[in-house]
Amino acid sequence: MKKNILVTGSKGQLGSELKELASDYPDHEFFFTSREDLDICNKKALKEFVTSNQIETIVNCAAYTAVDKAESEPKLADEINHLAVKSLAEISVEKNLRLIHISTDYVFNGKGFRPYPTDHPTDPLNVYGNTKLAGEKALITVNPKNSMIIRTSWVYSSFGNNFVKTMLRLGKERKELNVICDQVGAPTYARDLARFILSRGLKVKTNQVAVYHFSNEGVCSWYDFAREIMADAGLECEVNPIQTTAYPTLAKRPYYSLMDKSRITTELNYNIPNWKDSLKICIQKLKETSVRLNS
Ligand SMILES: NC(=O)C1=CN([C@@H]2O[C@H](COP(=O)(O)OP(=O)(O)OC[C@H]3O[C@@H](n4cnc5c(N)ncnc54)[C@H](OP(=O)(O)O)[C@@H]3O)[C@@H](O)[C@H]2O)C=CC1
Numbered sequence: 345m346k347k348n349i350l351v352t353g354s355k356g357q358l359g360s361e362l363k364e365l366a367s368d369y370p371d372h373e374f375f376f377t378s379r380e381d382l383d384i385c386n387k388k389a390l391k392e393f394v395t396s397n398q399i400e401t402i403v404n405c406a407a408y409t410a411v412d413k414a415e416s417e418p419k420l421a422d423e424i425n426h427l428a429v430k431s432l433a434e435i436s437v438e439k440n441l442r443l444i445h446i447s448t449d450y451v452f453n454g455k456g457f458r459p460y461p462t463d464h465p466t467d468p469l470n471v472y473g474n475t476k477l478a479g480e481k482a483l484i485t486v487n488p489k490n491s492m493i494i495r496t497s498w499v500y501s502s503f504g505n506n507f508v509k510t511m512l513r514l515g516k517e518r519k520e521l522n523v524i525c526d527q528v529g530a531p532t533y534a535r536d537l538a539r540f541i542l543s544r545g546l547k548v549k550t551n552q553v554a555v556y557h558f559s560n561e562g563v564c565s566w567y568d569f570a571r572e573i574m575a576d577a578g579l580e581c582e583v584n585p586i587q588t589t590a591y592p593t594l595a596k597r598p599y600y601s602l603m604d605k606s607r608i609t610t611e612l613n614y615n616i617p618n619w620k621d622s623l624k625i626c627i628q629k630l631k632e633t634s635v636r637l638n639s
């Protein structure tokens with residue numbers, strides 16, 4: 345019998361990638377929902393949905409991800425990133441479901457200097473990070489069996505809005521661009537994360553909520569990332585390295601964001617592609633999509 349999987353927030357980057365790859369996993373019946381048809385802040389609607397569709401696993405891709413805007417909308421960010429996750433966890437315990445929840449590198453304060461293990465102390469610098477951490481803590485307290493939190497970082501995709509698309513747009517409009525070089529981390533192609541969730545995440549068995557870190561392999565600064573994007577796209581825009589202090593933003597961001605992925609690479613023996621290889625694949629896909637749209 346097929347296993348029924350609910351994917352929330354499926355019009356976002358990760359949700360869209362899961363949707364594109366889902367047909368490769370015919371053992372599962374997927375229910376892709378968006379904010380319009382299933383608001384994760386509506387506990388009653390969530391409960392009715394999982395009951396009537398006999399859901400076995402929830403993959404929560406819904407989130408409030410506007411990092412700067414969250415500074416002025418802390419209540420809304422908390423409702424989506426924390427309180428709704430608590431409800432999802434409570435429903436998961438009550439209905440004996442598995443919950444796969446996605447979190448972020450922004451739960452760390454960026455003062456580290458070697459990749460953060462999954463149990464490294466958290467200390468978010470901004471509202472978004474605080475609300476995501478509150479969501480993690482609620483999930484761990486309620487503790488649905490067999491569940492997981494996957495922290496990821498610097499996510500991009502051919503779907504939705506992200507740094508890669510911003511750089512491609514600005515790279516076409518401008519001759520030069522200033523990009524921060526003293527914040528380092530690792531980009532994540534949402535398609536690679538989606539593939540991990542479908543091929544492994546859905547199968548992992550634990551008695552509690554297990555925390556994993558997933559990003560592409562390698563390390564770079566936003567500046568390195570921007571340069572690689574311009575090079576792969578064949579754009580001649582000059583990228584200048586600048587310090588964080590020269591680029592004021594509403595939300596503080598961590599200087600050091602690299603996470604230790606060994607629970608995935610070693611414990612689960614899973615191979616993660618290097619960020620440069622995945623970036624090339626995504627940019628190629630974006631090129632093909634724009635050729636199709638313009639022809
Ligand atoms: N983007 C990134 O760089 C990173 C993301 N993450 C985490 O990864 C996960 C996936 O992120 P990503 O795909 O990039 O996020 P996106 O912002 O691309 O997608 C999130 C989706 O959630 C939807 N959503 C928001 N509120 C609700 C709600 N109340 N009910 C149902 N759906 C809702 C949004 O809809 P709408 O557009 O209508 O608001 C959007 O479609 C999130 O948990 C995020 O915190 C972690 C690290 C980095």
Ligand SMILES: Cc1cn([C@H]2C[C@H](O)[C@@H](COP(=O)(O)OP(=O)(O)O[C@H]3O[C@@H](C)C(=O)[C@@H](O)[C@H]3O)O2)c(=O)[nH]c1=O
Nearest residue numbers: 409411448449450497498499507522523524566591597
């Ligand atoms: C557009 C732009 C950004 N930057 C800097 C600002 C910032 O430090 C960095 C990235 O900017 P963004 O606003 O695109 O990224 P940001 O919203 O901070 O991305 C984060 O999103 C959330 C959801 C996460 O969970 C994180 O892992 C991370 O991906 O690049 C420049 O230096 N120059 C520029 O022209």
